[in-house]
Amino acid sequence: MATTIQKPSASSSSTTTTTTTFPASVFRALTPAAYLHAHLTHSPPIRPSTRAPSDFRPPVLNTNSLSHSAGSAVVRTGDTAVVVGVRPEIVGVKDIPGHAEILKASQESAGEAQDDRVEKLGLVVPNVELATGCAGSQIPGTAPTRAAQRLAWRVREGLVGGGVVDVEDLEIMWDRPVIGDEESSEEEEEDGAMEMEEENKKVKTRGEVVGYFVLYVDILVISLAGTPFDSIWAATLAALRTTVLPKAVYDPELEMVVCSPLKEEARRLNVKGMPIACTFRVFEPSRFKGLKDEKKTWLLADPDEMEEELCSEEISAVVDCSNAKLGTQIRKLEKTGGWVMGAEEMEQVIESSEKRWAEWNGLLEEL
Known part of the structure; x- marks a missing residue:
């Protein structure tokens, strides 16, 4: 951006021309909306990050980085970085209020509805922490922000409502x-008294739930540069897919559950499906002073921190293409703020989400 300044000469009435050039960083700081608009009006349009409007930031994934967690993952997309660790703990049914009623209700509705014991018993507990200094708004000594609480709620909703973890x-x-x-009737006992004497000498067994693993999903955002939920969700999914649970058995003499220390007896947690979260924002220049006459809008995939601040309309999609027979399953489609998005833009969101799913699937399917 260049500004021309004309100053009168001291010896004559002629003028001299001085040209002052502002660096791009100054242009961005002074008028971020005009800065973004100047990039998007290029042909073809390009964002300040050199990405096209429909491009996502390339993901980087590392797993099992935390030695004291049952499963862990580190995800980086652009300058956003997230660490997730999974800690399983055991809770006995005696310590769960109302467990008998909840178990009975799930058994009666078996085959008719999805087992909701994971939700009702609180067997998956995510916690999100925004590290001090991960963003300018995160200063030392502050209480957990609403943003962190909302992110934790969204993770829990996705894991529990989406059936990612099976209660079994x-x-x-x-x-x-x-x-x-024990299920024999009194009449049968009278008619077959001799047979029952023989049966009483035999010891039978019956499967009984004595406890559950509770998964504590600890999420730490160490760098926040836009679109945190997508990275958090991918890291959580990767951590769960690498989670190993020890063999747990009930000891009737000790009246407690004990775990085997042998690694060969441990088992992998079964994660159902491959839902991937994708976030989009709509840039509407007419909302800003100096750009009121601009009627065109742009749909931006995986917005960075600056783009998030300039866009009021957000679309979040969770898609799963892991089942070839069912095709693309839209697990969730949520839109907040603004009125720009229509059916055509929603189709673009789904198409871009399918491409993003394929990208993440290439990293996660090997876990």
Whole structure:
């Protein structure tokens, strides 16, 4: 950006021309909306990050980086970096209020509705922490922000509502000894007294839930440069796919659940599906002074920090293309703020999300 300044000469009435050039960083700081608009009006349009409007930042994934976690992952997209660790803990059914009623209700509705014990029993507990200094707004000594609480709620909603974790993988079963047939009726006992005497000598077992694994998902955002949820969700999914649970058995003598220290007896947590989150923003220049006459809008995929501040309309999509028979499953489609997005733009969102899913699937399917 150049500004021309004309100053009168001291010896004559003629004028001299002085040209002052502002660096791009100054242009961006003074008028960020005009700065972004100047890039997008190029042919073809390009963002300040050198990405096209539909381009996502390339992901980088590392797993099992935390030695004291059952599963962990580090994800970096652009300048946004997230670390996730999974800590399994055991809770007995005696310590869960109302467990018998919840278990009975799930057994009665088996086959008719999705088992909601993961939600009702609180078996998945995500926690998001925005590290001090990860962004300019994160200063030392402050309480957890609403942004961190909302991110944790969205992660929990995706894991629990999306059925990513199966409750059967978290159950700890015990084959409880049963003497005879407890379900026999009184009439059958009278008619077959001799047979029952023989049956009473045999010890049978019945599967009984004695406890659950509770997964504490600890999420630390160490660098925040826009679109945190996409990175958090991918890191959480990767950490769960690498989570290993020890073999847990119930000891009736100790009346407690004990875990085997042998690695060969441990098992991988089964993660259902491959849902991937994608975030988009709509840049509407007419909202800003000096750009009121601009009617065109741009749909920006995976916005960075500056683009998030300039865009009021957000679209969040969660898609899963892991089932070839079902095709693309839209797990969630949410829009907040603004009125620009229509059916055509929503189709672009889904198409871009499918491409992003393929990119993440190439990294996650090997875990």
